[in-house]
Every structure is written in C-alpha cells, then in structure tokens.
Amino acid sequence: MPSISTVDGLAQLSFLVQGALERRAAEHDVSLIQTRLLGVLRDRRPTMQELAKLLSLDKSSVTGLIDRAERRGLVVRVPSPTDRRSSLVELTDLARDLITRVSAAFEADVAALVAVLPAPDRAGLTDLVARLLIAHAAAHGVDLLASTE
Amino acid sequence: MPSISTVDGLAQLSFLVQGALERRAAEHDVSLIQTRLLGVLRDRRPTMQELAKLLSLDKSSVTGLIDRAERRGLVVRVPSPTDRRSSLVELTDLARDLITRVSAAFEADVAALVAVLPAPDRAGLTDLVARLLIAHAAAHGVDLLASTE
DNA sequence: TATTGTTATACTCTATAACTATA
DNA sequence: TATAGTTATAGAGTATAACAATA
Numbered sequence: 001m002p003s004i005s006t007v008d009g010l011a012q013l014s015f016l017v018q019g020a021l022e023r024r025a026a027e028h029d030v031s032l033i034q035t036r037l038l039g040v041l042r043d044r045r046p047t048m049q050e051l052a053k054l055l056s057l058d059k060s061s062v063t064g065l066i067d068r069a070e071r072r073g074l075v076v077r078v079p080s081p082t083d084r085r086s087s088l089v090e091l092t093d094l095a096r097d098l099i100t101r102v103s104a105a106f107e108a109d110v111a112a113l114v115a116v117l118p119a120p121d122r123a124g125l126t127d128l129v130a131r132l133l134i135a136h137a138a139a140h141g142v143d144l145l146a147s148t149e
Numbered sequence: 150m151p152s153i154s155t156v157d158g159l160a161q162l163s164f165l166v167q168g169a170l171e172r173r174a175a176e177h178d179v180s181l182i183q184t185r186l187l188g189v190l191r192d193r194r195p196t197m198q199e200l201a202k203l204l205s206l207d208k209s210s211v212t213g214l215i216d217r218a219e220r221r222g223l224v225v226r227v228p229s230p231t232d233r234r235s236s237l238v239e240l241t242d243l244a245r246d247l248i249t250r251v252s253a254a255f256e257a258d259v260a261a262l263v264a265v266l267p268a269p270d271r272a273g274l275t276d277l278v279a280r281l282l283i284a285h286a287a288a289h290g291v292d293l294l295a296s297t298e
Numbered sequence: 299t300a301t302t303g304t305t306a307t308a309c310t311c312t313a314t315a316a317c318t319a320t321a
Numbered sequence: 322t323a324t325a326g327t328t329a330t331a332g333a334g335t336a337t338a339a340c341a342a343t344a
Binding site: 047048049059060062063067080083084085086087 | 324325328
C-alpha cells in the first residue's frame with residue numbers, strides 16, 4: 001500500500017474537502033468567500049468592522065464583498081441604532097435558503113467520503129479530529145476559521 | 150466536551166490546514182494557486198493544456214498564471230520539441246528553493262497541530278486518513294487535487 | 299478541420315491610501 | 322483626534338469568446 005505521511009494526508013484531505021465545498025457553492029453561483037460570509041452571518045449580525053475581523057479581510061475588501069452580496073439580494077445593511085457611522089449586516093431569507101442547500105449537498109459529499117470507513121473507524125476519526133480542533137482552539141483562542149457552511 | 154460532527158470536524162480541519170498553507174505561502178509572497186502550481190510542477194513538465202487539466206482551470210487562466218509566474222522567475226516556457234504549437238512549463242531553481250522553504254514551514258505547522266495527540270493516536274489518524282484518500286482515489290481515478298507541497 | 303495557446307474583455311476578490319461622516 | 326465606512330486605484334485570478342499558428 002502506498003504510504004502517506006500525516007502531513008501529506010491531512011493536506012490532501014483538506015484539498016478534497018475544500019474542493020467539495022467550492023464545487024457545491026459554485027452550483028449556486030457563490031464563491032468560497034461568499035459562502036464563508038453567509039456562514040458567518042448565520043448566527044451573527046456584525047458591523048462591517050467586525051466582519052472584517054471575522055473574515056480576516058481589510059475593511060475596504062468587506063465593502064466590496066457586501067456590495068456584491070447585497071446586489072444579489074443575499075444580505076442587507078441595516079443602520080446601527082447606536083452609532084450613525086455604522087451598519088449592521090444581516091442575511092436575507094434568500095441567503096438562508098441558499099446556505100441550507102449548499103450545506104446539505106456539502107455534508108452529503110463529506111458523508112460519502114467517510115462512508116468507506118466502517119462505523120467504528122469513522123467514530124474514531126471523528127474523535128481524533130475533534131481532539132485536534134479542541135486542542136488547537138484552546139491554544140489559539142476561539143478560532144474563527146470554523147463555521148463551514 | 151463540545152461534540153463535533155464528522156462533517157463539521159473535517160470541514161473545520163480543512164480550513165485550518167488550508168489557512169496554514171496560505172499563510173506560509175504568503176510569507177514568500179505567493180498565493181495558494183501559485184503554490185499549487187509550483188507543487189504540481191515539482192515532478193512534471195506539462196504542456197499548458199495538461200496544466201489546465203491538472204489545476205482544473207481554463208487554458209486562458211493558465212496563460213495568465215504562467216505569465217505572472219514567469220515574470221517572477223519561478224517558471225519558464227520551453228518550446229515543445231515535438232509540436233511547434235505547444236510549450237512545456239518547468240520550474241526554475243528559484244522556485245525549487247521557494248517551495249522547499251514553504252513546504253518545510255507548512256509541515257512544521259501541521260506537525261505542531263497533530264503533536265497534541267499521543268503517538269499511537271497520531272498513527273491511527275494517519276492510517277484513517279490514508280484509507281479515506283486511497284478509497285477516494287480508487288473511486289474517482291487518480292485525483293489531481295493532491296500534491297500539496 | 300481540429301488543437302494549442304494567446305488575446306480581448308469582463309467580473310470577483312484583495313489591499314493601500316485618501317476621503318467623508320460621525321464620534 | 323479617532324473611528325466607521327466608502328471610494329479610487331491597482332493588481333491577481335478566473336472564465337468566455339474570438340483569434341493565430343500549427344497539426
């Protein structure tokens with residue numbers, strides 16, 4: 001059997017998983033970053049500033065990102081009630097529908113990927129991955145990267 | 150303990166791994182796609198056409214990608230000896246140096262990530278991931294996605 | 299005729315710097 | 322003065338369509 005190092009294996013797996021997400025998003029004509037945006041907004045209503053932090057982007061990049069998403073009817077800017085300089089960004093129902101469908105397709109992809117493993121091994125994998133993520137989050141603070149969707 | 154589903158866990162892990170690669174590449178002013186390009190060229194000297202297939206890009210996108218890489222001294226176009234319409238693309242020594250350093254830093258990142266697991270668990274993870282990748286490659290043909298570097 | 303690669307064009311995504319309007 | 326957000330600008334990355342050169 002071809003031996004794969006831990007590093008190579010995780011790297012290849014990450015390409016596989018990201019590729020699946022990108023493909024499923026593309027089916028609905030959204031990019032990976034737009035998908036991440038929608039995912040982040042699923043349970044938040046941040047300011048542009050906060051969004052920039054959440055996505056690790058410059059504020060001017062967020063302006064463009066939200067402009068395009070708003071033009072497509074996926075998000076709306078709501079004036080902040082407490083600061084007249086500031087806007088809050090929130091999802092539209094259209095976007096909620098969209099991410100629900102993208103998520104479902106993506107989850108099916110990943111489920112199919114791991115379906116080749118017998119159930120006990122699958123459980124073992126899930127456990128090991130969870131331990132990695134928990135240890136990483138503990139070491140680096142709550143990591144934003146999360147929230148696929 | 151927070152329970153994480155298999156799908157969510159793999160998705161989050163993939164963001165973590167890709168983020169590390171992207172960060173390390175950025176330290177040397179190369180993008181993720183340029184890094185993938187260099188990785189693919191490490192053991193190949195493909196035509197533009199073949200490169201497009203390997204990277205899942207349109208041929209016109211590859212023209213631009215190679216233009217920019219060539220301008221930076223990372224690759225060269227060599228006339229094909231057998232077809233005067235065609236060029237072969239190959240790495241320069243500069244690029245080999247670059248990917249060696251990016252790879253080393255990235256591998257250290259991933260090694261640090263998995264270092265929290267005891268050795269036997271780490272071995273178990275590697276084995277499970279390898280089995281996933283092998284099964285996937287068998288089902289989908291040799292998958293190009295591979296070749297992190 | 300078909301294939302290889304480039305060019306023209308258009309759009310997304312990103313950052314830096316300068317700006318406006320609040321605070 | 323400092324902060325929130327936008328605009329102007331520049332560049333990477335991507336695709337489609339039309340094209341030139343070669344097969």
